[in-house]
Amino acid sequence: MSGPEGAPAVSDGTARKRGRPRRTDSDAAGTRDRILVAAREEFSERGYEKTSVRGIAKAAGVDSALVHHYFGTKEQVFAASIEVAFAPALNASDTVAEGSLDGVGERLTRFIFGIWENPTTRTPLLAIVRSAVNNETAAAVFRRLVASQLLRRIAAQVDAPDAELRAELAAAQLIGTAMLRYVIKVEPLASADPEQIIARVAPVVQGHLTGA
Amino acid sequence: MSGPEGAPAVSDGTARKRGRPRRTDSDAAGTRDRILVAAREEFSERGYEKTSVRGIAKAAGVDSALVHHYFGTKEQVFAASIEVAFAPALNASDTVAEGSLDGVGERLTRFIFGIWENPTTRTPLLAIVRSAVNNETAAAVFRRLVASQLLRRIAAQVDAPDAELRAELAAAQLIGTAMLRYVIKVEPLASADPEQIIARVAPVVQGHLTGA
Numbered sequence: 001m002s003g004p005e006g007a008p009a010v011s012d013g014t015a016r017k018r019g020r021p022r023r024t025d026s027d028a029a030g031t032r033d034r035i036l037v038a039a040r041e042e043f044s045e046r047g048y049e050k051t052s053v054r055g056i057a058k059a060a061g062v063d064s065a066l067v068h069h070y071f072g073t074k075e076q077v078f079a080a081s082i083e084v085a086f087a088p089a090l091n092a093s094d095t096v097a098e099g100s101l102d103g104v105g106e107r108l109t110r111f112i113f114g115i116w117e118n119p120t121t122r123t124p125l126l127a128i129v130r131s132a133v134n135n136e137t138a139a140a141v142f143r144r145l146v147a148s149q150l151l152r153r154i155a156a157q158v159d160a161p162d163a164e165l166r167a168e169l170a171a172a173q174l175i176g177t178a179m180l181r182y183v184i185k186v187e188p189l190a191s192a193d194p195e196q197i198i199a200r201v202a203p204v205v206q207g208h209l210t211g212a
Numbered sequence: 213m214s215g216p217e218g219a220p221a222v223s224d225g226t227a228r229k230r231g232r233p234r235r236t237d238s239d240a241a242g243t244r245d246r247i248l249v250a251a252r253e254e255f256s257e258r259g260y261e262k263t264s265v266r267g268i269a270k271a272a273g274v275d276s277a278l279v280h281h282y283f284g285t286k287e288q289v290f291a292a293s294i295e296v297a298f299a300p301a302l303n304a305s306d307t308v309a310e311g312s313l314d315g316v317g318e319r320l321t322r323f324i325f326g327i328w329e330n331p332t333t334r335t336p337l338l339a340i341v342r343s344a345v346n347n348e349t350a351a352a353v354f355r356r357l358v359a360s361q362l363l364r365r366i367a368a369q370v371d372a373p374d375a376e377l378r379a380e381l382a383a384a385q386l387i388g389t390a391m392l393r394y395v396i397k398v399e400p401l402a403s404a405d406p407e408q409i410i411a412r413v414a415p416v417v418q419g420h421l422t423g424a
Contacts, residue, residue: 047346132396133345134259139396147398168392168401169412173381176388180380184344184351186359189380200381204416 032070035060039067039081044127048078048138078131079141085124086145101157105170105206108154109198112174116182117194126183146171158209170208177201244282247272251279251293252336260290260343260350290343291353297336298357313369317382317418320366321410324386328394329406338395358383370421382420389413 038060042051053074057064071077099107115121132142151171155163177197180186189197250272254263265286269276283289311319327333344354363383367375389409392398401409 130345133342133391143396143398146396151398165400165404165408165412168398169385169389169409169416172388172392172401173385173416174388175391176384176386177381179345179387179391180384184355184358186355186363186380188377189384192377196377197381200377200420204381204385204419207416207419208412 031060031062031066035062035067035070035077036081036084039071039077040085040124040127043078043081043131044123047127048131048135051078053077075137075141078138079145081124082128082141082145085121085128086149101210102206104157104209105204106198106202108170108209109174109202109205112178113194113198116178122182129179129183154209160210166208170205173201173204173208243272243274243278247274247279247282247289248293248296251283251289252297252339255290255293255343256335256339259339260347263290265289287349287353290350291357293336294340294353294357297333297340298361313422314418316369316421317416318410318414320382320421321386321414321417324390325406325410328390334394341391341395366421372422378420382417385413385416385420 035056039051039056042056042059046055051074053067054064056077057067060067067077071080115125128138128142131138133139151167152164154170155167158166160166177189181189181192181197247268251263251268254268254271258267263286265279266276268289269279272279279289283292327337340350340354343350345351363379364376366382367379370378372378389401393401393404393409
């Protein structure tokens, strides 16, 4: 199924490098990607509320109408840019699926910390968290994506009647740790060796997912 | 030591009811409290960045100069209003101190959930968390107060070389759970019975504080 001007109507979930579109739908895909890159930067710098479709269009060097044409409303541009930024995090559910359930806590914890420790993936994640904390619409988008695409896929691997609640409480430990370490920067947590944190957090995540 | 107009120069850490100042320094204390109430409301509604000393003064029905006179800069008004909002949370360290270390996880978890479940105490807490996530200055104030007044006091009760890190990871589980339940409102966590959550979270908090 193709969208307007031959661009795929549905995001393929990968962030292609700006200026390097696929040959088959080069122009449209290039424009779409350029809008997404601009959107991510605008949402990162200004947060959800202060970002406008007009500002995104200006940063991407296109007309506002083209942003609406490809994505729809501001909320939909936000959702699309979250999907791209979250692509590595969404792989976490695959990480959980690989290997035995015994090591799931450590695999998930290492994976999530890998995303946060890398400045390239941390910045957009931080912007999303900030927007979600501040704005109800952004929170709803975040909730839908994180809950349905990440947490439910993790929960599906866990054989327990309260699997979803377990996955959420495991996520709570990871999100709270990230908040205190990377956002609020409380010491000694902010400067602690990642291995020291993983050694303490992984068993907790494991316990939430598969414990008694 | 007394400040200008007989008001205490240093906050005594208690939030006196508006309109019921102590007899000894009634006018000044009344004005000071009125400014604090207005500040808390302004920070709650607008967040740190959009709140101004002028707006706080207007809401309190006083001149901006009086706000500066009592508190100093916007950052200092914010710190004072956090201290008032956090007064119940700061008691958590006393809660930890009472009774045996065996039950510390459940006591602390019940206490923190009690604050979040009560809308009166939840609203200012939410405003502080939002401001701290968004603004570096607000984050610094939050960090200073939470780290030094809450986490270090809890850590002081724990007999372990990495007591502070333990207290922070326990706080991370509590903060992350609160974020997902009350801010992002992920289901089923957002609608779960508090007792069900406490039953799962308290052992984790206990494990962080006193586990192997």
